[in-house]
Amino acid sequence: MQIDISKEVNFIWDIADRLRGAYKSDKYKDVIIPMVILRRFECALSDTKSKVIEIFSNNKNTPTQLLCKSSGYDFYNTSKFDLKELLNDQNHIKANLLSYIDGFSDNVKEILENLEFSKQIEKMHNENCLYGIIQSFSTLDLDPKTVPNHKMGYIFEDLIRRFSENAQAGDHYTGRDIVKLMVDILIFNSDISSDNCVVSVLDQACGTGGMLSVANEAIKEQNPSANVYLYGQEINGESYAICKADMLIKGQSAKNIRKTDTLKSDEFPDEKFHFIIENPPFGVPWGGKKAKDGVEESIKEQSQNGSRYLSKLPAKNDSQLLFMLSALDKIRDDGKIAIIQNGSPLFSGDTLSGESQIRRYLLERDYIDSIIALPTELFYNTGIATYIWILCKQKSENRRGKVALIDASKEFIKLRKAMGNKRNELSKENIEKIFKLYADFEENELCKIFNNREFIYKEYTIKQPMQRSYTINDETIENAISQIVDINRLNELEDKIRNDEGLNKKERESIEKLRKAKNLADKVQIILTNHKSDKVFLSLDEFSNYAASFLDIKKENGKKDTTTINKIIKSLSKIDKNAQIQRDKDGIIYDDATKDSEIININASIDEYMKSEVLPHLPLAKAFDEGKIGAEIPFTRYFYKYQSPKSTDEIKLEFKNLEKEAIELESGLFDE
Incomplete structure (x- = not known):
């Protein structure tokens, strides 16, 4: 059953109105929260406070444990002040309030410090609303016996x-x-x-x-x-x-x-x-x-x-x-x-x-x-x-x-x-x-x-057989050059040099490699441009034999650079299902460019899944288990x-109703 707190909450929010002008509404809490806490502590201690003050007055070194035992709580206050008492000396209300707070046990003072209450006391004092706030809270009943x-x-x-x-x-x-x-x-x-x-x-x-x-x-x-x-x-x-x-x-x-x-x-x-x-x-x-x-x-x-x-x-x-x-x-x-x-x-x-x-x-x-x-x-x-x-x-x-x-x-x-x-x-x-x-x-x-x-x-990688056609035209030449050199990165580093910006060690090593790659790219571009044609090769072997006749690229030691040549040949290709399926001694070669993934339950069979979900659409695809397990x-x-989607008639009716509402709204605007 919901507890009725309307009396207390309405009272507190009436107090908050006293902060209007001195505080923006979103800052009321900076005062309201610590004051509610302070008043709650005060009401809780009211029955035993005189006893605690008497014990403390007789011996300022009274152990904390004894003062807590006397207060009935794990906290206490040794000050003669309470909120009502503070009202009797309006000229010193700020100093007396700070003295009152200082009389609390350390655990309460730490709470008020975390709320940065001392800053709000100073602000309320300067804005001439401190007295009114204390006066209002002094009458709020938050005694644990009634609340x-x-x-x-x-x-x-x-x-x-x-x-x-x-x-x-x-x-x-x-x-x-x-x-x-x-x-x-x-x-x-x-x-x-x-x-x-x-x-x-x-x-x-x-x-x-x-x-x-x-x-x-x-x-x-x-x-x-x-x-x-x-x-x-x-x-x-x-x-x-x-x-x-x-x-x-x-x-x-x-x-x-x-x-x-x-x-x-x-x-x-x-x-x-x-x-x-x-x-x-x-x-x-x-x-x-x-x-x-x-x-x-x-x-x-x-x-x-x-x-x-x-x-x-x-x-x-x-x-x-x-x-x-x-x-x-x-x-x-x-x-x-x-x-x-x-x-x-x-x-x-x-x-x-x-x-x-x-x-x-x-x-x-x-x-x-x-x-x-x-x-x-x-x-x-x-x-x-x-x-x-x-x-x-x-x-x-x-x-x-x-x-x-x-x-x-x-x-x-x-x-x-x-x-x-x-x-x-x-x-x-x-x-x-x-x-x-x-x-x-x-x-x-x-x-x-x-x-x-x-x-x-488990996540499986699905690949299709390598089927690529090869041709030398403007598009494939551009692709080949981009595979050889990162021209944007080279230009970026060259700009730094032109602008007298220093290069670090890693950048210096990088620019040397990029410059060498650029020289190679320029050479390859000339060679490929001289061999542009509309001819399309559907066989890798056929195209490789053709390209070998003019792609004469060598390493620094003078030996043929097979790795670079193969990289260029691949860059001159695109996926083509009319092309010949590529194979090596182990069988079909699968194309990484066709890579896709399929996720199936850890208990399910990948073979059954392939038969029912993949192979009907991609008959030559193959699943590769890379050990990827997730959840x-x-x-x-x-x-x-x-x-089921709404019928056409229902949609038409909705549009008509919306149109009618729009007309009525428009009419109302003009009537005004």
Whole structure:
């Protein structure tokens, strides 16, 4: 059931209006987020603050542990100030606010430092709105007794959602409807029922901690005695600060929330987790010029030493599969992972690419349990198709060696009002239906179950016999010259010399070779031009004998340059099915220029495939096995339903209706 947070959220957004003029609307969050956090901490500490101040006043060296014990939380404040008290001295409100903040324990101060709140205090002071903001927030009730943690989570969620339209590309705030589905799947058939059991949950891209919070609530609901430990890594300072603040209020160890780039470092090297839940950024580069400093080097190093990543890495423009590999490295053997990805990890990359080989690795080790296609337009700042990957290392017996593909793309309800790109959401009934599809693990219209090897394939190279005709004309002469010398590169280097630009050692060596090649090309061009004709040779032997009579090209040692002559002869040819099939002592010679590729399932017979799919069209083609094995998961292909095209009458009717609408619109414009 949705929690009613309208009172608190509307109150906060009324406060935001006080920033108008001093701040642009997209910068309101720089004040609103830290003030909400500050007020939440203040309300939480209100009952015990006088006791903490008394203890601290008696002994300024009181241990942190004792002050925390007295406050009832893993944080405290020793200042005499609170927001209401600050209002009593308007002339010194900035200095007193900074003094108040300095009275917090270090973990709270670090949160506010990550939000760069001191800069906003200075700005609000200079813009004469600091007093009004403090006055407004001093009356906001965020006491945990009246606004419990789960309700506060919804408030944070709404604030972040409203700011998410300005989120960086690739960052996608995950609504609680999606997270609820993921958590239900994670804890299905998991052993978390014993008294006081210990359960650890990790989110490697934890953002503001929403996924961790929902996981915590679901586990505690199923087993109130469970000891749940939440861990997170987050690179964005603002999101990290919100998450850490939320964890402190929940009584979680704030030390388990780390501000770092997950791809560069594993902040919990000695930990393995029961559950991992995350929505890493889509399409964010890990390498190349767009990557953050040191990321590419760190990932390559980890790949080489085998710490988290495979030797085959995905394309540098997308880090999603790296998060997946990292999650597998951090999960317990009996744990489970739920991770959101866009469509790219399903099929991107060619056979020997890093993406393909990572998929192959996951399938061959039986790590992929299920992949669930979600509806589009579920996220606030993207409408693209997304998928939940469920991964684990120890599947139940009935799931071993199998992968379930679940099409939940039509399971949603429309929002009454769009919120950014989010126009759809998952209702309770939608979540229950999708969960049932996962839990039942039965074949039906929306759930297809396959053997792992269904998605592993072998790529064969198909070539046709060498059949070429030979002639000497302007076109083939130009081709022959281009095969001998790269005239554009030579001109480029010559220009550098003419412009007094120095050549490096490699360029000096290159220009000497190119000049020699140019001399040879000039000689060949004269020879071939003198022998131009319309005659077409359909036999290599016949043309070679003919060309040998005038292609007198020798090496520096005076011997005949057979390699260059053969290269020139081939450049004077083109594929011609009327030509003679070329052979050598081993039989038919196959032409690399006709090379094509065919992809077939790893279990299929290439001979049978050739008979049915290739040879009827290319009777003399041959398949070559080059040992290329890859994997892809063409999800949508398995759920494709043929729809017959609209009839001509239907199309005509649509055009007539559109024409009628256009006329009505035009008429309305002129009437005005």
